[in-house]
Amino acid sequence: MKIVNFMRMQNESYSAEVGHIAPDASSTEASFARMTTSFRLPAFASIAFLLFSLGCSSSDPSGTDERHSILFQDVNRFIHVHFPDGHDEADPMPVLLAFHGAQDSGFGFQQGARLDREADKHGFIVAYPTASGSNWAEGCDCIRPDLDGVDDVGFADQTIELLDDLYEIDRSRIYAAGYSQGGMFVHRLACERSETYAGFFTVGSLSVPLSLNCNPDSGVDIMMLNGTNDESVPFRGSSEGSYALKGALETYFLWGAKNGCANFRDVQTIRNGGRTTQVHLIESCMGGFRVRLDEIVNGTHEWPIGDIDAPSLLTEFFRLNR
Secondary structure, eight states: OEEEOOOOOSSEEEOSSTTOEEEOTTOOHHHHOOOOOEEEOOGGGHHHHHHHHHTOOTTOOOSEEEEEEEEETTEEEEEEEEEOTTOOTTSOEEEEEEEOOTTOOHHHHHHHHOHHHHHHHHTOEEEEEOOSSSSOOOSSSOSHHHHTTOOHHHHHHHHHHHHHHHSOEEEEEEEEEEETHHHHHHHHHHHHOTTTOSEEEEESOOBHHHHTTOOOSSOOOEEEEEETTOSSSOTTOBOOGGGOBOOHHHHHHHHHHHTTOOOTTOEEEEEETTEEEEEEEEOOOGGGOOEEEEEETTOOSEEEOSSSOHHHHHHHHTTTTO
């Protein structure tokens, strides 16, 4: 089952409210709608996913959901927060910031990403911020939030401060995950806020313009999931001027070089059900940092759930399950 939920466009008029996009009359939608995305579940899961969406599944998350807002750059910005019940308030919890794809919202991403279940199981908070106009300022200077001076990096900073005010959080264990255009924004956070976050997880790519100005202050733990048949974020990258994207392997090597890593060619083949992943992993980096790329053979543009399971992979990579 696939739920198609967004596209990325060059010209759009955007509002401060969540999850809505209104193309200008001059939008070149056909040229820039390169990101049709989906949550991918096993074929047999259609009914189960419907029950999950309606809140009727027996395996629903058991924690607490809250909605908060921040007045930032004179705009009300929204964050949906999920935290596990029954946690000892004297024990600070890790935090995961989860960034949705374009033309989506934090709440929309929360419904399909299945991260809340991992949070309840392992005891961490998940915050789902919403972009000001359905796109994040990913640092390419090619989309409206960038061109209009939206400071989404600063908004992420303020989201962490809000969480620190509201809950007992572990500031040394803050993580960022992003899906598609949200994944591109997570690459920006890795470039500009390496000392704020303990790790990064992306289903997306690194824009070429951002890569030219990517100078992290420290090493980064980063994991990437990319499908070899992804037509929206091509595995081998794309050359579209300011929209150009680095390929997945090129991005993997870039982060390895920035981390001072060796042994780039450690590759393991993993088969889960009917799906195959080539896992590229570098652990011999300065400071103990890790770089991992899961190359999903024949994978499309998706947040994978099932045989290849993004939520559990994320939890394991960040060591949130220990």
